[in-house]
Amino acid sequence: MKTFNYHSAKDVKEASKLSSSNSAYLAGGMTTIPSIKLGLASYRDVIDIKGIKSLSGIKVSGKSVKIGATTKHVEVAKSKDVKKAIPSLSALAEGIGDPQVRNRGTIGGSIANNDPSADYPSACIALNAVIHTNSRKIEAEKFFKGMFETALKSGEIIEAIEFSIPQKSNYQKYPNPASRYAIVGVYVAKHKSAVNVAVTGAKSCVYNDKDLSKALSNNFSSSSVDAVRISSSEMNSDVHASAEYRANMVKVFAKKAVEAC
Amino acid sequence: MASLVGSRVERKEDKKLLTGRGKYTADVNFVNQTFAYFVRSPHARAQIKKVDITKAMKAPGVVSILTGADIANDKIGGLIAGWRIKSEDGSDMKVPAHPPLANDTVNYVGDHVAVVIAESLDEARNAAEIVKVDYKILKAVVDTKDAMSSDQIYKDIPKNLCFDWLLGDRTKVKEAFEKADKVIKIDLINNRLVPNAMEPRAANADYNPSTEEITLYTTSQNPHLARIIISAFNGVAPENKLRVIAPDVGGGFGSKIYPYAEEVVCSWAAKKIERPVKWVADRTESFLSDCHGRDHVTHAELAVKNDGTFLGFKNETIANLGAYASVFGTVTPTYLFGPCATGVYKMPAAYTNVKAVFTNTAPVDAYRGAGRPEATYTIETLVEKAARELGMDPAEIRMKNFPTQFPYQQTLVHSVDSGDYVAGLNKAMELADYKGFEKRKRESASKGKLRGIGLCSYFEACGIAPSPVVMMLGCGIGLWESAEVRFNPTGNVTVFTGSHSHGQGHDTTFAQIAADQLGVPIENIEISHGDTDKGPFGYGTYGSRSLTVGGTAIVKACDKIIAKGKRVAAKMLEASVDDVEFSNGEFVVAKSNKKKTIGEIAFACYLPGTYGEVKSPLPEGEEPGLKETSFFDPANFSFPAGSHICEVEVDPDTGETKVVKYTAIDDFGTIINPLVVEGQVHGGLAQGIGQALYENCHYDETGQLVTASYMDYTMPRADNFPDFNLGFTCTPATSNPLGTKGCGEAGAIAAPPAVMNAVMNAIGTEISMPATAEKVWKAYNQNKKRNSEAA
Amino acid sequence: MKKISVEVNGKKVTKEIQDHTILSVFIRENLNLTGTHVGCDTSQCGACVVHVDGKSIKSCTALAADVDGSKITTIEGIAKNGNMHPMQEAFKKLHGLQCGFCTPGMVMSAIDLLQNNKKPSDTEIREWLEGNICRCTGYQNIVAAVKEAASKM
Known part of the structure; x- marks a missing residue:
């Protein structure tokens, strides 16, 4: 394994000061550590931000659920407040990886990494999340730019993710039988103004399926999903699932999600 | 004393393993140890133009870098194919040279090019990255089916064909097929699997310059075989200067039967640099370089009469050997496969033809079941298809063709000593509530699920031995097994076995046998295995052989102990040897109350003189001590058999398929420890269901292994299975005194066809393994479309 | 450093x-x-x-x-005063291990399950153990052992 210098930052300011073009922030480490171990990434400095108290915790207001970046999946899964405000979000957290990953992995780490088959990005899109960083607020739709790519600038730290509380919502996924990441995950959220259908796993980056969102905004019923044609043209195709299969699963899981709302 | 054989004795080995005190090869460290990291080929097929180690040699911590040229200079021999197979035309099989470090060509991704030895693993790995290898990339041969018509990999091996082997009589089969009312045909792929023992392979070799002895710790199912190969074939050190220790081993499933390049290289390098050399595979290396399993492409036909009677069978198979012929690579698709190809049935005429091909993929060797799962999958899906086409119940067609008289001379090779296949299937149908299936199917339908049921009746030939037979079939070694029973002077016992336990529980089951034989409490019996310096030579553990062959050797050695004990007891008790009886650990003079415990006899054997009032107990001419060795070579294989019934539920929207009910009835002859046997069946079933629904080793067309980690290769997990319902029938084997047949492979043999027959029953159409969600979804929808178009 | x-x-x-x-x-x-x-x-x-x-x-x-x-x-x-933890005892009693390589992780994971859920169902046990791969046992006796331990703890 390639060497690096480990720093544990006390606060955001210190973390930011330590960062460079050759550094990485470390939260749960669920992706960063395996990447370094497998030689896929190397850094001069690894800056641990887990110790920064202001980055962790859950706050629920009348309209939103705000979750600190280093809040662990298990905390979101078990939070009574989240369960009450957005039950689908705690259910999503409960389904990430395995118990050991949930005991360690963080929401900020998940969205900063933007794995195309991660769960949380779909929640961000469906729940009109705002990503709070140490320098600005970014709307989820503008945050996820592409495969493993986000709007974060070098050294920028996610502080919290603020989700709008929908009227109803549900997340359904078909996990990859090997890795248990989503082959297709569909997050349906019915807000007062409109319905969002966010899809993960299917393409190179999470996306809001405008056709499904529109159809469900007009008529929130699983039969609305039937009428929507899902194109497989931009979908991922690999040993686990073809584009055609993924396209079909988007529909199947969108229906399941609507029915479970 | 109550008999321990047949009891659910908790395992003696568990405490250490449960408390973290197990000692696996990776846990072994030596003073002054170095670390090896292998430079492996990133290409499936290439010429090595140059290996430049100059820069890497200067990297921090590097002790040595060795290449194929060094192997050649030191005249280190290549890895071997253990079985010589002859083609139908009488010619010998053709095998390529397999040097432990490649010399001029590399032939699969992961092939060994050089080894970097450094003070730390990080340093070895970092230096390995800067070993510069200049490759001329050649077109890789990957596909099993197309291998014979692809580019020729080795100069002297036309069509990439190792052998074209035939078992059976083509003429008789032709005649049988002419008499058939119907011929059922099937084309199958037996998917390639990666064994994936949870403990990655590892080696740690220590050279002692004083004694000139190498001690090799390794992850082996078979340390004696490792020693003889590394010594006699690779020429690393004479056998008496090479000690091989396989300590606790974390599963093998066939993949750790024989030594690999890494063990040879570590042993050789340790001697060369006079320092210990440790290597531990990471999981990716395991995926790339452990031998894989299965990988057959088969066309088979079954000739039947309208009433369901089988008349003849033919099987044309192409078996992928990978890049080199591994130790059991050539026997797995021939003698472990062909004889079982006709299944558990009366089959008047049959042949199996196997063309074994080389490809630019990792070598393929034995994996749990080795040949028999491939054979059983073929015949059992074919039989199920025959039932469908004849409109018969799948159970009925099986019953109709079961042999009922034993011993039964099976069509191709084996004389099956015992069995009751009818009883097994009946019991399975009863336990599975076969009759209630339609009701359960309706219940599933009400939840929107498709439910299917599938059967599999199997028999297998295991208990791998007898030496004269296997050697006649091309095996380069005998396959007997050894045991030494050593009474210590204070009356406790150490039993040495040439087999090896890496999860099977020999420390317990073998101790149960010895305890019963000798009348010694099980706590006072220690089973010792895995160290070539301790026990006698043996052939290790695979092919469900340890108990039937190795366990019997223990019984035979115990017999000798008792025979000697009787002579000594007779002297001590002043009786005739013929009047001394032995039972429950006591030597008793018939019709008297004169007796000696076996402990007293052992003590006496070690004190063979007169000391004060104690008179010398040994009869005239009797040697002191109480230790006996036995080498057992059975007269026949053993033949476990059984019937399994699987039910699956399919979600027609997603194709997701789950085993919801699984019933297994097996006849393993005498069962020593039901707790252990059930565990063996569970594990085998998990691997069999894994093959049917989840696991697939996939190379892309350039020979890159796409499924090289647990992110991409589906290892079955706890939530993939229901609880299995097990039951047993028992017809004891006649080929060994214990009556045992072997249980390790049954689950992996029977489950794939049982599951696949259930899937096909559920979706109404054929589908290949693994029946992944997408494949099931596609097959179901295409079939639905075809049916609606037809209607 | x-x-x-x-x-x-x-x-x-x-x-x-x-x-x-x-x-x-x-x-x-x-x-x-x-x-x-x-x-x-x-x-x-x-x-x-x-x-x-x-x-x-x-x-x-x-x-x-x-x-x-x-x-x-x-x-x-996790053993106390030479006595195995109830989870270890249950694995031994019900043959929840074979080669023993996955066992330490399996046992540690299972103990954490019972900290979170005192009486888990079979399904809950199987789902919790998603992050622990065993190649030997087919998981059945592991599930049984976890239930046994739950009844003893």
């Missing part, structure tokens, strides 16, 4: 380590507690599961440096 102080199986330990030392390496090589195993490179197999501050984590995916100040419990640390 970095100095870390942790409590391992009840004993305080201070060690100088390289910054990039992985926790599983620290446990196996610096502390010589080889009961914690490493079976994969991708945080999937779970053979390396230990408890950090009472919660199960995969020690192959954590840095030793970042558990500085924590309490670590490994498989060697």
